[in-house]
Amino acid sequence: MAKQPMLKFVQIDRDMPEKRDAGTRREDFQEIYAEYADAKAKEQSSRCSQCGVPYCQSHCPLHNNIPDWLRLTAEGRLQEAYEVSQATNTFPEICGRICPQDRLCEGNCVIEQSGHGTVTIGAVEKYITDTAWEQGWIQPISPENERPESVGIIGGGPGGLAAADVLRRAGVQVTIYDRHDRAGGLLTYGIPGFKLEKDVVMRRNEQLAQGGVTFRLGCTVGEEISFEEIRAAHDAVIIATGVYKSRDLAMPGSGLQGIEKAIDFLTASNRKSFGDTVEDFDSGKLNAEGKRVVVIGGGDTAMDCVRTSIRQGATSVKCLYRRDRANMPGSQREVANAEEEGVIFEWLSAPKGFVGDDGVTGVMVQKMRLGAPDASGRQSPEVIEDADYVEDAELVIKALGFEPEDLPALWEQPELAVTRWGTIRAEFTTGETAMDGVYAVGDIVRGASLVVWAIRDGRDCAKAILTRLNSSAAAIAAE
Template structure:
């Protein structure tokens, strides 16, 4: 009987791809993790226990068939591993890079619970798909038969692009409308290159275009084209705009120059790295070069901002967060990377106001402590009276999360129902909205969340749209 390639976790230790040393990586925007060699990828994949109830799979929003493609990788059957991985995931090379595996698949790995260290699922996923691109295994979706129906997708982020891919595979004509000049949404303009190099996103956009997806860029629905016109022109619509409205800070001095929004800051930096000329960078308005930088927030966007500021040449970078390290919402892995690169985290600190006349000179900070748990079970931060102090700052970046834009007003569609949070109200399973033939997916439906959830929503919504189009065909034939 041939020896199994799997269950090597007892003898083979967990081994992540090497990270480039901080002194080198903080001077560029290249991804910080090196690529696995084939031998190392096979070795790490072989640590999988092939458990009967794969918690890694059940805790993945896409329910990726992780044990299967780990086994195929361990056996050197990479092309089959890629086929399995892309069956459930439209963008496995992107999820392998930016998913918080420590909170999802890897965080629920059975061998981790037994003290052996989790399988490096994300790194193997990245290796499989990068190899597939290198070998030419990744092909545009070529439908076996074209259909006449035409679907409009508003938003070229991960939810919209995942839906576009799935609809094109079924032969539906797809037109994607987006306000930016490049597709990808936050994959292109929100996430820095050191986490997701931009050629990875651009090649996927090009593949979708080769597969027949039409892109109409630099188009704001409600301004350049009306929602009513889209409904008249297309057989169904998917709203996948994401959430882009930044949460604001109040307090003394909050209008000072030098207090900027995280998305404006990250978009400007990413545009420079894509080769664009950005006046706000050249003028210094959205550049951290030579400045004392304070970032307010504790999520992944805050981590992106602090690490970008390091690369832009800030003299110091501090991150204020109102809870402690254990309770921050961002990835622990990203926090560690930021600390290695020289970011100073100031825990249990909240902004109270800003100093400066015209230009910001500092942040007035309240020290906090954790009190009783709130409704979500997290301990609520409470201000410690009399413990205020000032953090010097030339640039303050607000990374407090994002809220939905008021789409019914912007689009002149009062019939589009929204929740009390402003997200588009839709059916939990079908993603159908209050308007016939109009669906929603991604952050505009569930609130600011993970890319992997947006991909799942986009795929599910595409399947519902196909069902709707098929039903329309039946009605027309009767």
């Protein structure tokens, strides 16, 4: 009888890939986790309990068949594991690196609930696909049959790229229009290299280009090309622009020099990693070197900003968040990594204003306590009177989240319906809008959300478009 390769969570402890020493990793922008060795990936995969109701799978937005590819990895059938993983996820090596597994698959692992420590799902997912690239199992898309229909995708972030992949595999002609000089959206210019090294994203872009996807880069809709021109050129259009308008703070001193938006700060840093010339970075405007930095916010973008500031050589880095640690929206794993690297978190602290003459020299901080729950069920922060103080700072970064741009106005499309939040009104299952042949996916529909949800939306939308195209083709053939 063959030896049981699974259910070893009792004998084998959870073991993440080796993490680089904090003192070393804060000196560069390389990823902080090493790769599993083959034996270690097999060992950690074998801890899976293969439960009858896999909560890891049901709590994954893509419903990845996690138990099956863990079993295949434990059995040494790595190419099959990759094929199972790729069947539901366009970019498993990216999700393995940046998904908040502690809130999704791993956070709902049955053996975690029983006190044995979750299976290291994200690390195994990353290992499987990195190995697939190394072994040459991942090849450019090569459709069995080319189709005459075409789809234009506005935005080359994860949602747009995922839709492009599904459509090209079906033989549809795909053109991606993106305002930046490189595709990838926040994968390229928002997320720092210590979480997602840029060659990982560029490799996927190249695979899509080699597979027949046309990229029109540096192409801003409403400027270089109109929405109507794109719509006229294609059988369907997908809007996948994401949300890039930064939320702001209207308070005393908010116009001082040295108060910057998170997206500008992170984009400048990522462009430097590509070797680009970035005037605002080179002038020191978007460079934390030698400065006392204060980051305002508690989400994953704030974590990216504090950890980037450390690597740029800031004198000190502090993060202000108005709730406590337990109630912050960012990944707890990221908070722990930031603390290891020297970031100081000021919990229950909120800005009241900024001080300085020509440039900012400090943040006026008011201390908070948690009161009664709000509509979402989270305790609302309340100001503690007479507890204000000034936090010294030469660079303040606002990481307060993102809102959608006014696309109907920017694109001169008043009939493009939006919600009261400014997001595009579309069907969640298909992405279909009220405009014929126009779809929308990702953050521009959901509001600022996770990469994995954008991938899910892009894949679902592409399948809905294929259903529509197939119905139209069948109707024409029947005439």
